[in-house]
Amino acid sequence: MQPSRAQTTPIPPITLVGTGRVGGSIVRALRAAGADACLIGREEIGRTAGAEVVVLCVPDTEIEAACESVTVADPALRFIGHTSGATTVDALRPAARRGAERFSLHPLQTVPDPETDLTGAPVAVAGSTPAAAALARAIAERCQMMPFDVAEESRAAYHAAAAIASNFLVALESSAEELLAAAGVEDGRELLAPLVLRSAANWAERGAAALTGPIARGDEATVAGHLAAIAELAPELAPLYEALAVRTREIAAAGEPR
Numbered sequence: 094m095q096p097s098r099a100q101t102t103p104i105p106p107i108t109l110v111g112t113g114r115v116g117g118s119i120v121r122a123l124r125a126a127g128a129d130a131c132l133i134g135r136e137e138i139g140r141t142a143g144a145e146v147v148v149l150c151v152p153d154t155e156i157e158a159a160c161e162s163v164t165v166a167d168p169a170l171r172f173i174g175h176t177s178g179a180t181t182v183d184a185l186r187p188a189a190r191r192g193a194e195r196f197s198l199h200p201l202q203t204v205p206d207p208e209t210d211l212t213g214a215p216v217a218v219a220g221s222t223p224a225a226a227a228l229a230r231a232i233a234e235r236c237q238m239m240p241f242d243v244a245e246e247s248r249a250a251y252h253a254a255a256a257i258a259s260n261f262l263v264a265l266e267s268s269a270e271e272l273l274a275a276a277g278v279e280d281g282r283e284l285l286a287p288l289v290l291r292s293a294a295n296w297a298e299r300g301a302a303a304l305t306g307p308i309a310r311g312d313e314a315t316v317a318g319h320l321a322a323i324a325e326l327a328p329e330l331a332p333l334y335e336a337l338a339v340r341t342r343e344i345a346a347a348g349e350p351r
Contacts, residue, residue, distance in 0.1 A: 104128060104231050108144040110159060111135060115176050115200070116150030117207020122236035138162045141170070146228070149175040156180060161187040172228055174198060179252035181245045182221050194225040198233050198240070203259050211236055217243040217251060268330055275326040301348045308341045
């Protein structure tokens with residue numbers, strides 16, 4: 094079988110800064126694809142001297158300072174990028190002042206550890222120039238991810254959507270597990286997992302039409318019973334249930350869920 098164009102498109106050697114989950118997963122993907130990739134810690138930033146491309150895999154609040162440190166260590170740097178979802182390439186302005194082109198690539202995937210497989214994951218890309226944007230795409234494709242564009246002015250909204258879909262899902266299911274425990278049911282996560290996975294698959298296949306349950310049926314008496322039980326067993330969860338019930342009613346009213 095012939096290798097794909099994404100696997101054979103040349104990319105320059107890449108130095109990634111930040112040995113956390115995202116940095117570890119991206120360097121793993123690059124090396125698996127045969128790319129020349131080096132991963133260093135934030136404290137080793139001096140090792141970027143002479144690098145042509147640097148990608149900052151550091152917390153959002155550290156991007157600008159790390160960028161400044163890289164430009165001091167490597168004044169001839171050509172390209173610098175970051176992996177933040179909410180941050181624009183403007184955070185890399187210290188490098189821009191020295192003539193470097195800037196880009197970003199953010200895997201739209203939950204990354205629980207440094208060995209997460211990113212194959213097939215969508216990845217938001219942006220660039221300060223056409224060349225920088227093309228490099229971001231080439232890196233993403235070399236990692237076998239699927240690049241897509243997000244306007245810089247929409248980064249916060251894009252990342253908020255990602256947080257709702259991933260982070261809030263974990264918070265929501267943990268709340269359901271807590272309520273089961275309060276009701277005397279053990280092993281809540283194990284019991285709920287098949288329901289959660291099937292519901293996610295139904296949504297992926299059908300969108301809002303996958304909605305089921307008492308609100309979709311218009312059974313407000315059952316909803317009132319839920320609230321009474323929550324008020325007794327886990328009152329801290331009542332505002333969460335009420336807020337989600339409002340949103341669920343809106344979705345149910347907009348479509349024809351079963």
